[in-house]
Amino acid sequence: MIEVGKYSIVSLQEAVESAKEMLRIQDTTEFDGFLLRKADEAMRHIGDATTYAKRACTVDIVDGRARLPMGFIRLLGARMSDSNGNCFDQPYLDLAFLTDCGCENVASTNNGFNNSFEIQEGYIVFHVPSDLETDKMRIAYISRTVDEDGLMLMSERHERGIEAYLCYQFTVSFFENYPVNIRQEYQRTWKNQKQHLKGMSQRERFEENKRQIGALLNAWITSDRNDR
Amino acid sequence: MADEGGIFTDESRYDVGTMLTVLNAARAFAITEMYRKNTRVHPNFIQRVYPEYKKNLQQDDCYTLFEIPRTVEINDKMDGLMYVGSIKGDEAFWKVRTRMQLSSRRNHRIHKLAQKKHIHFLYDTTRGYLEIYDPKVKYPLVEGIFEDPTSVPQFSFDHDEYPITNDAMKRIEDLVRRGTIVDSMRMPINKISNSQEDSNIQRDVQTK
Secondary structure (H helix, E strand, O other): OOOOOOEEEEEEHHHHHHHHHHHOOOOOOOHHHHHHHHHHHHHHOOOHHHHHHEEEEEEEEEEEEEEEOOEEEEEEEEEEEEOOEEEOOOOOOOOOHHHHHOOOOHHHHOOOOOOOEEEOOOEEEEHHHOOOOEEEEEEEEEEEEEOOOOOEEHHHHHHHHHHHHHHHHHHHHHHHHHHHHHHHHHHHHHHHHHHHHHHHHHHHHHHHHHHHHHHHHHHHHOOOHHHH | OOOOOOOOOOOOOOOOOHHHHHHHEEEEEEHHHHHHOOOHEEEEEEEOOOOOOOOHHOOOOOOOOEEEOOEEOOOOOOEEEEEEOOOOOEEEOOOEEOHHHHHHHHHOOHHHHHHOOOOEEEEEEEEEEEEOOOOOOOOOEEEEEEEEHHHOOOOOOOOOOOOHHHHHHHHHHHHHHHHHHHHHOOOOOOOOOOOOHHHHHHHHHHHH
């Protein structure tokens, strides 16, 4: 089965325009802000596997604090280097990421917690900012799939679900203008689409990992340990 | 006005100005009625305005003010402004209904973001101004349904047609006839000039 639209990223504004046409309010821009907000909310609410991504970026450290990037969920690793390019102080360890810069020994030698940091209110906060030898750090992290403004990125396949959510929310907001069965129809479409999208992304994730899972199982089944 | 017993004299208020006001009101009513039925506005009703940038009108560096005529409120979602945007007509600005809404929207990150990415406007009906929240906008285009189509700056009595459709004309004729002319004919003539609404009393006296 070929599932299209996973990698075709479209703007949330496209779902807003579709919903406006459905609701027949295309002659005004008054509700564009409201609908855009709801579209972003819907994408976060779907939460299927395609709405998360592993990313890396360089952040500036100012006064011992580095602002986290948009969509940040979980830190995977942090890498800092001085002006000579020498890596140091790597308190969070993700070996593949730490050694990606070419410093092979970094994971074993400079990973002390002598200048650790923690995450507070959207910032990486260093415990001893005066000891820092750099004003930049490179981090790897799990993120929501957002654009540079923090708005969720939507793929083509999400459009129908988001459109239904927008229509549902709008008709609830203006309930006096829309009959109950219309509201329920939009709600039903939204629920079905959400389940469909989640199921589809799970299946794709499994397909992607199947080879690796198979290899692990084969190794386990055929290993010497099982012969004992 | 409605106590002349159907007799129209030079002193009647049925002059061109009054009738034009009645006509405009009936037109607005007909448009609202048609929108309720069809959920659309016929293009014939829409007029185009190129508001003039006046330097002495400006009050703030954050937005530009333009004078525009009053519009017809069609329903709770449509205030008669069908397009406010770039002069080419390819970029509609985002509408903010009230100053309160503008203020409260600044409390939400997505609205704040939208305000940065899209030009917003506010139609201040109390002053008759259009506030466009981008000081760079000097030549906007406005398309709308205006209360008095003849007061639109670029309207010419000689060259432009009154913005109306045949259907609406028939409806307006009915409305004006029923609401204004028939009402005046129903009322008996007031012969005594005493600034009193006493037409009925006079009729009763005459009958007796």
